[in-house]
Amino acid sequence: MTYLLRRLEFFVVTLWAALTLNFILPRLLPGGPEVALRTRFHGRVNPAAIKSLEVALGVNNNDSPFQQYLSYLGNLLHGDFGVSIGFFPKHVVDVIMLALPWTVGLVGMATVIAFVLGTLIGIVSAWRRGGVLDSVLPSIFVVTSAFPYFWIGLICIYVFSITLGWFPQAFGSSSEVSSEWSWTYISDVLVHSILPAFTIVLTSIGGWVLTMRNNMITTLAEDYVKMARAKGLSPARIMFHYAARNAILPNLVGFAMSLGFVISGALLVEIVFNYPGLGTFLRQAVNNEDFPLMQSLFLLITLAVLLAVTAADFLTAWLDPRTRERA
Amino acid sequence: MGLDVRLVADQSAVKADPARRPDRSFLNVTNAVRSNRKALAGAIILGIFVLVAVFAGSLAPYDPHAQIFDQVLGPSPSHLLGTTGNGQDIFSQLVWGTRESLAIALVAGLMATLLSMLIGVAAAYLGGVTDHVLSLVTDVFLVIPTLPLMIVVAAYARTGGLAVLIAVIVITGWSYGARQLRSQGLSLRNREFLDAARVRGERNWYVIVFEMLPTMTSLIVANFLGAALYSVLAAAGLQFIGLGNPNDMSWGTMLFWAENNGALNAGSPLWAITPGLCIALLGAAFALLNYAFDEISNPALRPIRMRKENRIAHS
Numbered sequence: 315m316t317y318l319l320r321r322l323e324f325f326v327v328t329l330w331a332a333l334t335l336n337f338i339l340p341r342l343l344p345g346g347p348e349v350a351l352r353t354r355f356h357g358r359v360n361p362a363a364i365k366s367l368e369v370a371l372g373v374n375n376n377d378s379p380f381q382q383y384l385s386y387l388g389n390l391l392h393g394d395f396g397v398s399i400g401f402f403p404k405h406v407v408d409v410i411m412l413a414l415p416w417t418v419g420l421v422g423m424a425t426v427i428a429f430v431l432g433t434l435i436g437i438v439s440a441w442r443r444g445g446v447l448d449s450v451l452p453s454i455f456v457v458t459s460a461f462p463y464f465w466i467g468l469i470c471i472y473v474f475s476i477t478l479g480w481f482p483q484a485f486g487s488s489s490e491v492s493s494e495w496s497w498t499y500i501s502d503v504l505v506h507s508i509l510p511a512f513t514i515v516l517t518s519i520g521g522w523v524l525t526m527r528n529n530m531i532t533t534l535a536e537d538y539v540k541m542a543r544a545k546g547l548s549p550a551r552i553m554f555h556y557a558a559r560n561a562i563l564p565n566l567v568g569f570a571m572s573l574g575f576v577i578s579g580a581l582l583v584e585i586v587f588n589y590p591g592l593g594t595f596l597r598q599a600v601n602n603e604d605f606p607l608m609q610s611l612f613l614l615i616t617l618a619v620l621l622a623v624t625a626a627d628f629l630t631a632w633l634d635p636r637t638r639e640r641a
Numbered sequence: 642m643g644l645d646v647r648l649v650a651d652q653s654a655v656k657a658d659p660a661r662r663p664d665r666s667f668l669n670v671t672n673a674v675r676s677n678r679k680a681l682a683g684a685i686i687l688g689i690f691v692l693v694a695v696f697a698g699s700l701a702p703y704d705p706h707a708q709i710f711d712q713v714l715g716p717s718p719s720h721l722l723g724t725t726g727n728g729q730d731i732f733s734q735l736v737w738g739t740r741e742s743l744a745i746a747l748v749a750g751l752m753a754t755l756l757s758m759l760i761g762v763a764a765a766y767l768g769g770v771t772d773h774v775l776s777l778v779t780d781v782f783l784v785i786p787t788l789p790l791m792i793v794v795a796a797y798a799r800t801g802g803l804a805v806l807i808a809v810i811v812i813t814g815w816s817y818g819a820r821q822l823r824s825q826g827l828s829l830r831n832r833e834f835l836d837a838a839r840v841r842g843e844r845n846w847y848v849i850v851f852e853m854l855p856t857m858t859s860l861i862v863a864n865f866l867g868a869a870l871y872s873v874l875a876a877a878g879l880q881f882i883g884l885g886n887p888n889d890m891s892w893g894t895m896l897f898w899a900e901n902n903g904a905l906n907a908g909s910p911l912w913a914i915t916p917g918l919c920i921a922l923l924g925a926a927f928a929l930l931n932y933a934f935d936e937i938s939n940p941a942l943r944p945i946r947m948r949k950e951n952r953i954a955h956s
Contacts, residue, residue, distance in 0.1 A: 328781045335785070340797055453679065456932045460870060460924030462877045465896070465917030472905050472914070483906075581788055582878055586900075596789065597882055600796045608796060612789045619786050 321627040325620060332616040336609050337386050341379070395610040400602035406610045409595065417591035420507050421580045422573070424514035429569050432519040436526025436565075437558045440534065441549075452527065455520030463517035464582035470509050471586070481509045484588035510587045514580050518572075522565060529561035536560075563634055570626035575619055677936065683929030690923055694740045701736040705729060705890050722911045725898070731912055734895055735919060741891035745803075745876045746923065749810040750869030756811060757818030757868075758854065758861060764819075765826025766849050776823065782816035791875060795884040802886045810875045818864040825860050829853055863934040870927035877920045892916035 389395075395406040439447040475483040485506060533539065534557050542552045584593030592611060599607040693700060702719075703709075708727045716723045722731040764775035791809050798805045829835065838848045854861070879885055880893025883901075887894050899905075899913035 324777070324780060327777060328784050331781045332785055335790075336793075339794060452932075456679070456928050457925045460874070460926075460928040461921040462874050462881075462917060462924070464878065464881060465913075465920065468896075468900075468905065468913050468917060472910050476905055476910075575786065581792075582881070585882060596792060600792060600882070600884070603796075608793060612793050615786050615789045619784060623784055 317631055318628065321624060321631075325624045328620055329617070332613065332620070333387065333390065334383075336613055337383055340605065340609075390613075395613075396606035398599075398604055398607045400598055400604035400607060406607050409607060410592070410610060410614060413590060413592045413595045416589060417580075417584065417593070420510055420584075420589060420591060421514060423507070424511040424580070425518070425569075425572055427511070428515045428518045429522055429565070429572070431515070432522025433526045433562065433565050435519075436523040437530055437553060437561075439523065440527045440530030440561075441553050441557075443531070443534075448527070451523060455523055458517065459520050461517065462582075463513065463580075464586045466517055467510065467513040467583050467586035470513050474509060482506050485590065506589075510580070510583050510589055513583050513587075522568070525568060526558075526561065526565050529564055530557055533557045533561040563630070566633070567626045567630050570629050571619075571622050573622050573625075575622070677933040679929045679936075680933030683926040683933065686922055686926035687930070690739055690743055690919075690926070693736060694743045697736050697740050701730075701733040703730040703733040705734040705737040716911065722915055723909060725902070725904070725909060725912050727898070727902070731909075731915060734890060735892070735915055738891045738895055738916060739919070741803075741889055742873065742876065742893065742920065742923065745807060745810070745891070746869045746873045746927070749807045749814065749872035749876070750865055752807070752811045753814040753868040753872070754818060754861065754865040756815040757822055757864060760815070761819035761822030762826045762849050762853055762857070765823045765830060766845065766853060768830075772823075776820075779816050779819045779823070782813070783820065787813040787875070788878065791879055792882070792884065795879055803889065806876060806879060806885050809879070810872050814868055814871045814875065818868060821864060822857065822860060825857055826853060829856060859934065863931055866927045866931040866934065870924050870931065873920060873924045873927065877917075892920050 393407065398404050398406050398409045401409045435447070435451065439445070439451055442448055471483055474480050482505060539552060539556050542556045547556075580591075581593030581596060583589070584591040585597050588594060592615070596608065596611050598604070599611065706729065708729055711724065722735065724730055725734070760775050760779060764772045764779070791813050794809045794812070795805065798809075835848060835852055838852045843852075876885070876891070877893040877896065880887075880889075880891060881896045881900065883897050885891070885894055885897075887897055893916075895916040896913060899909075899916070902912075904910060904912040
């Protein structure tokens with residue numbers, strides 16, 4: 315129980331830290347936002363938008379910083395994230411809801427594929443210790459882990475889309491296909507998602523493989539695996555039911571965590587492919603100096619990660635009795 | 642055995658003070674680089690980039706900023722990698738870009754490592770409430786998603802240039818190392834040589850800096866390599882979306898301009914491919930060195946063949 319309580323404490327503290335960072339940053343770094351507000355928007359933007367910006371940045375506000383902080387927290391509690399500047403007069407929440415399904419669909423799918431494939435490869439490569447898979451793959455993944463993943467996206471675009479013409483180069487769907495639930499639309503969306511998803515899988519699979527392989531190697535040395543061999547069980551049974559089942563825990567926990575990182579993990583890939591997800595919106599928010607949208611995206615992403623991390627902690631406590639005892 | 646011979650030669654000064662442990666960490670590091678193929682490959686790549694950065698002026702044939710050539714030329718003897726959509730020589734940009742990209746990696750990596758050393762080791766050594774607070778802060782920074790945080794900070798402080806870029810990378814990059822160093826520090830806490838220092842009446846900061854840190858050299862170097870890798874990728878990502886100073890010459894800003902000019906479609910793909918390749922190579926150099934250090938500190942992960950070779954080499 316103390317373990318879970320401690321994790322809850324961590325959840326609350328981190329959430330508070332993120333909210334406070336979001337509040338303090340624009341006020342700590344003067345010049346940028348305030349100057350932008352004055353020079354870029356004065357006279358051109360609707361007064362309501364200016365008001366939203368002023369609230370977000372704490373400009374032209376006669377309240378004390380502490381009062382501002384309280385009303386900021388109050389607004390968030392009511393789900394009031396302000397009005398977007400770039401998509402005026404839409405509310406920030408509505409803008410985010412436009413992008414969220416795209417990101418969750420694309421990155422969620424890619425994450426599941428990478429997890430399943432990577433874990434399987436890790437199991438097999440540890441089982442055949444010293445085999446081709448085992449001696450080649452780790453080195454390759456160490457090198458690919460150093461690649462900027464948005465650049466892999468650029469290469470994929472150049473090879474598969476521009477040179478070979480197999481896949482569309484950008485966007486989530488074609489403009490000529492109307493966005494209703496028809497087979498043409500769904501297949502169009504799928505075709506558009508192949509390249510970005512491939513990029514994400516390619517760049518994230520290495521972590522799964524290496525973790526699984528290293529855990530498998532430790533587990534395979536355990537006595538109960540030797541016992542299973544001595545009993546003459548089939549290799550497949552030993553591999554999956556005895557070794558992999560015990561070695562998979564860190565990967566499962568990592569998977570729970572990565573579901574939270576779904577929202578933040580592929581921001582740059584989305585940007586490269588002009589995919590209509592959160593990453594592209596975040597870039598637009600930065601370019602338009604749409605600070606309310608930018609702050610809300612940051613909060614949303616942090617919250618998602620935090621929820622996932624906490625879920626992963628609970629999952630560990632549930633699956634691994636040793637964690638509960640240690641606390 | 643060669644290693645031990647050198648150590649014995651170095652030890653005359655150490656022997657006088659039996660409470661002090663011989664510092665073999667540094668020798669371990671150099672020896673490790675030489676005996677591990679991954680580490681050797683990483684060191685060679687890194688060395689080449691350092692040379693290019695130092696001698697950029699004599700290696701680059703043209704001024705990287707000068708827009709004086711025909712646009713979108715293919716590779717030729719006078720323009721090894723062709724020219725950009727703005728009529729600049731891509732090879733010269735690449736050579737000059739090495740300087741800033743490498744500098745960011747080394748400086749940001751070093752500063753992040755220093756910060757994680759300070760916080761991680763202090764938490765481990767001081768213990769109690771200090772440890773609780775420092776660990777909590779570390780965990781908070783570990784969890785807050787770095788890329789969005791970097792983007793937000795860089796967007797607010799857009800006028801800050803290179804210093805802000807490095808600061809952002811350091812702020813978001815120190816926490817992982819701090820956690821690692823804290824765990825190692827905890828395992829050292831009750832060793833006799835620290836007790837001896839305490840009995841001598843040394844101050845806390847002296848024990849941390851002169852007693853604890855030297856014994857952790859391997860892990861600190863590994864941490865630096867990880868932080869440098871992180872810095873390379875983070876800087877590239879931030880500059881790519883235009884959050885550096887776009888007028889600087891670095892690989893990230895090259896990618897930014899290439900993307901903005903649609904280099905892939907406009908017939909100058911090398912403009913986008915080569916800087917990314919350099920980032921990948923530099924990153925790979927750090928990653929290879931880092932992985933080699935992992936193998937050295939955790940023998941179970943070594944390839945089977947290599948373990949045998951090592952046994953022979955050390956016997």
